[in-house]
Amino acid sequence: MKHFYFFVLLFIINVSAFAQKKNEAYQLHLRKTTLPIEIDGRMDEAAWQDTEVAKDFFMVLPMDTSRAKVRTEVRMTYDDKNLYLIALNYHALPGPYYVESLRRDFSFGKNDNFLLFMDPFDDQTNGFSFGANAAGAQWDGTMHSGSAVDLNWDNKWVSEVTNDEEKWVFEMAIPFTTIRYKKDIMKWGINFSRLDLKTTEKSSWTPIPRQFPTASLAYTGNLVWDQPPPSVGANISVIPYVLGGGVKNYEQDKPVDYQRKAGADVKIGITSALNLDLTINPDFSQVEVDRQVTNLERFELFFPERRQFFLENADLFANFGYANIRPFFSRRIGLNVPIRAGARLSGKLNKDWRIGLMDMQTASVDETGLPAQNFAIVSLQRRVFARSNIGLLFVNKESLNYRPEQDTINANPYTRFNRNVGIEYNLASANNVWTGKAFVLKSFSPNKSGDDLVQAAHLEYRTRKWNVLLQEEYVGRNYTAEVGYVPRNNYFKINPLVSYSFFPKGSPILSHGPKVSLTHYFDNNLKKTDNLNMLFYTLNFRSQSTFTVALVDEYVKLLQPFDPTNTNKDTLARGTEHHWKAWRTEFASKPQSLFTYAFNTRSGTYYHNGTRLNVAGEVGYRFQPYVKLLANASYNDIRLPEPWGNTKFWLVGSQLDLTLTNKIFFSSFFQYNEQTNNINLNTRFQWRYSPASDLFIVYTDNYLPAPFSVRNRALVLKLTYWWNP
Structure with missing residues (x-):
């Protein structure tokens, strides 16, 4: 099946590859x-x-x-x-x-x-x-x-x-x-x-x-x-920063940790299409913190990269694979450890070739025994046919001067190295109706060999009325991506999806139609471990509001013990089987209104013959263009047999955006997460006093709800300046 699917993909490529750009005739002379x-x-x-x-x-x-x-x-x-x-x-x-x-x-x-x-x-x-x-x-x-x-x-x-x-x-x-x-x-x-x-x-x-x-x-x-674009000549930007602040950990009753830092980024235009980025002692304290979410998943959650250094031409590194099969995920670099320096060369070599080279060096952490580590990534991409490309990726994580057998601090020592190599084909027809992907990955780690491959592919057909997709994935038992995001392994997955849209005339409904998605997981012996079958029906209104209702049929065979409330209660045993049905709704109001609102619901059975009700909503009001207010809440009511019983928890948040001008911004958000027993307050002031140059003041508080007390508190002032010598 996998080989047949791949050959179908190649056939589609050959049929549509050399078509002329659809809107070639539309020209604006400069x-x-x-x-x-x-x-x-x-x-x-x-x-x-x-x-x-x-x-x-x-x-x-x-x-x-x-x-x-x-x-x-x-x-x-x-x-x-x-x-x-x-x-x-x-x-x-x-x-x-x-x-x-x-x-x-x-x-x-x-x-x-x-x-x-x-x-x-x-x-x-x-x-x-x-x-x-x-x-x-x-x-x-x-x-x-x-x-x-x-x-x-x-x-x-x-x-x-x-x-x-x-x-x-x-x-x-x-x-x-x-x-x-x-x-x-x-x-x-x-x-x-x-x-x-x-x-x-x-x-x-x-x-x-x-x-x-x-x-x-x-x-x-x-x-x-009318003539070739001008040559930019020497294109060098230096972006230094200075930072001062303090962090106080009240839970552990530690003294204030005062911070005084300085560093810089340097951008060098090697050519008009190829850029070298350098960073020394980088700091990312001004980056918006991740919003808290309710977590009832069995696997690690994903949060996107927001640090500026990693973003230009980020697709060369980060788009390899799928959302849940990422051999490289830049947030693994500098996670709770300082980055000492880094270099990144990325861009176009010519019309057909793109290149990405990255090398990052992190410091050691004596308290945890984490060694200094080096991260090296190589990405090469070659355009083929009209809009398709072939990509190569190599990822290497190396612990420097470290021997796991001599680690006396950690019961589970760090690895000496982890490497990934892969090849990927991305299909995009000239008119974008056909898109797809096929890739293969292999990992290399000490004491792990055999069944360390990943193979996956999909093909999608999209027209005004039809959207048809077929995707399959295989992840080996020993596949490891320590610098990636691969929340689960040892599975084979197949996921077909079909949707159709109707377009009524003279109706307040612009379009409506069903969508069917079937997701099935199997182990290496092709025995079913999970399936998620969903039937949606969506109404899109001319006012731009939307409403969706969905029926859900889900089956899970637990591969590891799991607490279905994720609140550190008892766990369901590995190998137990669970099957439930539920229905969902989702609505978003028209965006033109100063007052906007949205809600979604989930109701039905749950693990171990239990039930789960989830109701979430959001309301917003704006005094345009200066003030935007937002409040949201999510409530879960999970009812299970003993020893879990009835578990209820809220996630409540509010956000204020104050924009005095398009250069002065103040934002504040508050969250209470009953599931993790945490209250968080984050405020950020930003003054863009010159193009791409900023003053930031960031204040963060975390509290324990009961008894109410401060857990930790931080205040940071950071000044950056974009200088072109």
């Missing part, structure tokens, strides 16, 4: 200007008068069969230092715009916005996105996998937004030193996206089928340069 442009959100400079106009946008949502009703006009030009864009976003209906706040990297669906999607290599796979909402909050991110935007990336550029009764205007300048491109390519992929919440219309300069996001690089038009 001419250089020698006239000055001031970024003020006004089109009163003479330089804008000698530019082509991208207009007559196409509607993508609610339906992709006509021109947009909302008028948008875009102009672009450039000089020796910057790429310029101005967008005139006209109103179709009277009334105010809709935005959440002035917070950077806003939620796309909850803001009137304009976005640029740029493919500087014209490979329809990788690029950059820039934009703003109607109040002027900036959006920037790197693009990978054909349409994904990583908003954790942050770089140096400027923009302004102005508003009047007729329209809102977005103007920006992107330094050529900010983006990566091949200087001799005179045609870039490009597209413009507009979301207008008053009309609930999403539009695009080029026509895009509604089942795909407007970020789909397969459907970009062309930005045609």
Whole structure:
């Protein structure tokens, strides 16, 4: 079955590989200007008068069969230092715009916005996105996998937004030193996206089928340069920081641990498409902390990487494999241990080849006996056919000057090394209707050999009405990825999925339809260990609210003892079998309202003939564009036979976002997690006093609910500056 599936995938590749880019005919000619442009959100400079106009946008949502009703006009030009864009976003209906706040990297669906999607290599796979909402909050991110935007990336550029009764205007300048491109390519992929919440219309300069996001690089038009883009010359950025603060552990009654640190990142443009990042004594204290979640899973939870150093071209390292089969996961580096230094070379060698090299060095920790460790990662990617690629990955974790047999501190010593090597094929047809992946991984660890392979693949077919996917995975018993995220091993999995959408005319319902997902796990002897069968029905309303109901049938044969409440009570025995049924609902209100709300429910049977009820909800209100308030709660009621009995717990949270300008931000969130018996308070002040340069003040408290007492407390002040010598 696996071999047949792989050959089908290859056949699809050969059929669709060499098709021309779908929107090749859409061209915007770019001419250089020698006239000055001031970024003020006004089109009163003479330089804008000698530019082509991208207009007559196409509607993508609610339906992709006509021109947009909302008028948008875009102009672009450039000089020796910057790429310029101005967008005139006209109103179709009277009334105010809709935005959440002035917070950077806003939620796309909850803001009137304009976005640029740029493919500087014209490979329809990788690029950059820039934009703003109607109040002027900036959006920037790197693009990978054909349409994904990583908003954790942050770089140096400027923009302004102005508003009047007729329209809102977005103007920006992107330094050529900010983006990566091949200087001799005179045609870039490009597209413009507009979301207008008053009309609930999403539009695009080029026509895009509604089942795909407007970020789909397969459907970009062309930005045609009048001459090759300028060479940026020496492209070096130095980003030093200084930090002061203190941490007090009240639970262990330790004295205040005062922190005084300094370090720096350095960015060196080896070429206009290849970048070298260096870091010395990095600190990530300003990164937002992970939100607490209710955990009733048998396996480790996943939390995304947010540290800036690891983010540019992160897909080269992090996208290898699947969500639950990641041979490399950067959060494993520097986990509760200081990073001393690191280097990362990433980017394009030419139109077809991409490379990623990373080396990180961590310190030893005397208290736990953790040795100093080195992490080396090599990634190489070769484009094939229209939009597909072949990738190679090597991951090496090495404990330095360490012998496990001499470790007298730990009952389970650290390993001397762990290595992973893999090859991957990513399929993307020219029109994006067919996508897929196939990969093989092998691990190398001391005292572990045999059955240490991973093999997995999937193929997906997506049209306006149909979405069909088949995925299979095999993870060997001895496969180990110490620098990855692989929560379970020793299984074979198959997962087919089918969905269909109906589009009624003249109805408040925009689309509706069923989805069936079947997930089955087997051991090496093909004996069933888990299955999760789900039948969904989703209603998408023209107002952009959504409602889903689902029926769930689940079976689990426990491979390890497990407490079904995850509250350190008794455990169910390994090998016991459990089968239950449940139903779920999920609703999200229309994003245009100042008052928004959402809820989801789960009710049905549970482990060991028990029952589980889960009710969760969220309410929000905004005083746009300056204040956003959010409150959420989740309640679980688990009823099981003795010795567990009735277990109830809440997860309650609130969040305040105060954005005085698009350069001054204050956020605060509070959480009470009854399952882990913890109260957390986190506040963060950020002042972007210069492009990509910040002052941060971060305060964090953790409390024990009963008896109420402080567990630990931290205050950090950090100053960064982005300097271009």
